[in-house]
Amino acid sequence: MLSHLPEVTQLSPRQAQRLVVLLGFVGASVARHYQEHVTGGIEHPEHAFDRLTVGAAEIPFRAYFAALAKHTGTGHYDRDSYASLVRWNVGTIRVRLHGEVVAELPGLFDDGRIRSYTGTVGEERFFLLVKQGEAVELAVNELLCPLTRERASLIGEDARHRVREATVLLATLRKLMVDFAALPPEETMPPEMFMDVFRQFAAHWTPDDIPPSGALDPEALKRDFLLGLAIDGYDQQARRLFPALLDHERAELDELMSGPTLPQRLLAEIGTDEHELRLSDDGDLRRLVAHHPALIDWYRLLAMHARASGAHLMLSKKFLFKPQRRRDEEGIGDRLLVSNRAGTTGMTETFLERVTRARQNHALALLRPVLIAESPDSGPATAVRSGRDAGTPVLVELAG
Numbered sequence: 001m002l003s004h005l006p007e008v009t010q011l012s013p014r015q016a017q018r019l020v021v022l023l024g025f026v027g028a029s030v031a032r033h034y035q036e037h038v039t040g041g042i043e044h045p046e047h048a049f050d051r052l053t054v055g056a057a058e059i060p061f062r063a064y065f066a067a068l069a070k071h072t073g074t075g076h077y078d079r080d081s082y083a084s085l086v087r088w089n090v091g092t093i094r095v096r097l098h099g100e101v102v103a104e105l106p107g108l109f110d111d112g113r114i115r116s117y118t119g120t121v122g123e124e125r126f127f128l129l130v131k132q133g134e135a136v137e138l139a140v141n142e143l144l145c146p147l148t149r150e151r152a153s154l155i156g157e158d159a160r161h162r163v164r165e166a167t168v169l170l171a172t173l174r175k176l177m178v179d180f181a182a183l184p185p186e187e188t189m190p191p192e193m194f195m196d197v198f199r200q201f202a203a204h205w206t207p208d209d210i211p212p213s214g215a216l217d218p219e220a221l222k223r224d225f226l227l228g229l230a231i232d233g234y235d236q237q238a239r240r241l242f243p244a245l246l247d248h249e250r251a252e253l254d255e256l257m258s259g260p261t262l263p264q265r266l267l268a269e270i271g272t273d274e275h276e277l278r279l280s281d282d283g284d285l286r287r288l289v290a291h292h293p294a295l296i297d298w299y300r301l302l303a304m305h306a307r308a309s310g311a312h313l314m315l316s317k318k319f320l321f322k323p324q325r326r327r328d329e330e331g332i333g334d335r336l337l338v339s340n341r342a343g344t345t346g347m348t349e350t351f352l353e354r355v356t357r358a359r360q361n362h363a364l365a366l367l368r369p370v371l372i373a374e375s376p377d378s379g380p381a382t383a384v385r386s387g388r389d390a391g392t393p394v395l396v397e398l399a400g
């Protein structure tokens with residue numbers, strides 16, 4: 001097949017993008033099977049491609065792939081990526097809120113199919129879940145990003161409306177994940193399939209490259225920088241993932257990282273900051289909330305962000321960390337190629353627990369006692385509670 005491929009310059013950027021998706025699967029398969037079957041393959045993954053050439057000119061596979069990636073004009077990485085496997089591969093996802101389209105994440109193929117490593121439906125469901133999640137996150141970010149503009153009020157009616165809608169969308173994201181976990185394995189992807197088959201394709205192509213991972217979901221990264229995440233070195237950690245992102249994703253993240261977070265702006269607008277909140281007693285906090293009811297909306301947004309993170313942590317435990325612990329206890333051990341004791345970019349269970357805790361300890365977490373201590377019928381508490389399990393007017397659809 002490779003010998004029949006055209007020269008990169010004969011392709012349009014969009015055709016190049018499609019070929020990046022397809023050859024991404026090919027490259028991942030070659031890398032995996034080589035490393036599983038050849039002694040020393042894991043130490044030198046790049047040798048998997050030694051005898052693989054493309055086209056009449058016999059261009060080495062990785063050089064052809066890199067040229068193709070460049071030709072897309074998107075700044076795509078020179079191996080498969082989150083963008084190629086998830087966003088470009090899965091068809092267009094639309095998110096509707098109250099019937100109106102609030103986000104659209106296009107795919108590159110209009111054949112209604114989801115390409116996968118093995119052609120099994122479990123893999124398709126996984127890719128679909130992640131892209132649905134990303135589309136909902138995009139909708140959230142599109143509501144919140146205009147609030148980063150200079151002089152945008154974060155306590156006015158427009159901001160409060162945006163924040164409330166974003167909370168509804170985050171509740172949907174959480175529900176997508178909780179529902180996926182609740183389905184029987186034959187209707188999602190059995191954990192063994194995830195660990196022993198799917199994840200094993202996230203092998204290295206070169207010793208230090210970045211294999212595809214949910215950690216490269218740019219909308220999730222953007223949300224963390226919009227809402228703030230108090231973890232030392234989180235910026236640097238995100239920057240280490242930059243090579244595997246696209247140009248516009250790097251630029252957007254760069255901009256968000258350089259400004260104050262929305263909760264910091266919010267507190268500044270009402271004349272306070274986190275340090276002062278920490279020094280306030282319950283009476284002060286209650287007065288502050290009564291004076292600025294927008295705080296309740298923001299609190300609920302941050303709390304839902306944390307709950308969505310908790311749902312994701314639960315998924316990672318269910319499909320990876322718990323079954324691997326069982327394997328360790330039973331003496332079965334780990335896979336040699338892609339370890340199931342950590343994510344593909346090296347995130348451990350402890351790290352995922354840490355980020356979830358950091359999201360729970362958000363900038364307005366200090367308001368929690370005064371917001372939930374109120375009686376159910378009085379203002380703030382009612383708002384917090386009723387938002388929690390309200391039905392969702394959100395529809396996440398796969399076009400076509």
Ligand code: HEM
Nearest residue numbers: 129130133134213214215220315316319343344345346347
């Ligand atoms: C069955 C479903 C899922 C499982 C088993 C799962 C598992 C994991 C694992 C093991 C990691 C660590 C990755 C690494 O080290 O590179 C991770 C990270 C991540 N995943 Fe997932 N994931 C699932 C669904 C999703 C979905 C639907 C999304 C997005 C909508 C997502 C977004 C993320 C993000 C943003 C991270 C970085 C950690 C964080 O910010 O909390 N994942 N996931």
